[in-house]
Amino acid sequence: MKKLFCMVLVSMLAMPAAFAQDRYIADKLFTYMHSGPSNKYRIIGSVDAGEKVNLLESNKETGFSHIVDAKGRQGWVQTEFVTSQESMALRLPRLEKELADVKNKLANARSTSDSEKAGMAESLEMRNKQISELEQNYSEISNQLTDSQEEVRKLRAKLDTQKDDLLLKYFMYGGGVAGGGLLFGLILPSIMPRRKRKNSGWA
Template identity: 90%
Template sequence: MKKLFYMVLVTMLAAPAAFAQDRYIADKLFTYMHSGPNNQYRIIGSVDAGEKVNLLQSNKETGYSEVVDEKGRKGWVQTRFITRQESMATRMPRLEKELAEVKNKLANARQSADSEKAGLAESLEVRNKQISELEKNYSDISNQLTASQEEVRKLRAKLDTQKDDLLLKYFMYGGGVAGGGLLFGLILPSIMPRRKRKNSGWV
């Protein structure tokens, strides 16, 4: 029996915790508007938090101020509820709008930056390609120049060799001619018949 009683008691204590859920107090406050400068005067309405009012006068003794609300009603509210700063209920929509505009500008700036970055990357790629082509062309031209210089060197060497051969041929030809002339000069007298000398005697 006691065990059953304890079970029922635990269930009753746990039930509120089981059904409890997180909630928040709504930010919709208001203050009463009285017909006179204290709460002894009758209530003629209420003013919502954040509502704009026109301050007419203040009574420091009672702590109340006379105002005119946006509906044109004139009455008294507690001075401590009146402030020069707009309430969050009024500022929040404007701040949210400004935040949305800033986010939009940031997104546009980021998009522009990404687009500019892509353009720079593409331009850099084109420049690198052009540099690579120039380097390849320079390498080809350098190779061609080296080959041409080598060919010129070979041609000059060949020309020098031909000059030497030509000079040697000239010398050999000249020597041959000179040798032939000398030989001909030596052989010719022996070939030609000699004239007999007449003996010229004394009579």
């Protein structure tokens, strides 16, 4: 029985926690402004937290400061609530704007970087393509040069052969002419005297 009672009690205590929702205390706080430098003076209004005020004087004995608020009202507030540091209520919007500007600059820088990167990649691709075309053209020209050199070699060999044939023909022609001349020179003397002898016999 006690065990059952304990279980019911635990479940009842756990229910509020189960239905609880996360919330935050609002930072829209304020401090009262008095007509004199003490809490004994009457309240003439309030000043929101973070509001900009003009400090006229401070009373160290009572711990109150004489101020003029944004509405032009003069009064006294506790000195501990007056600070020379700008409040988060004023700084936060400016910080958020600066953060937004930084994010925009970062996004623009990233976009510019991506654009430059894409441009460099495109340029690199074009250069690689040009290099590939040059290599292909070089290969073709090299092949053509090899073919031309082979053709020149063959033509030179053919020309050398034709020169040899021509020299041989010239040699044979010269030898034939020389042989014919020699033969003619041998035959002509033997012919000429005979004719003379015939002519002398007829006389």
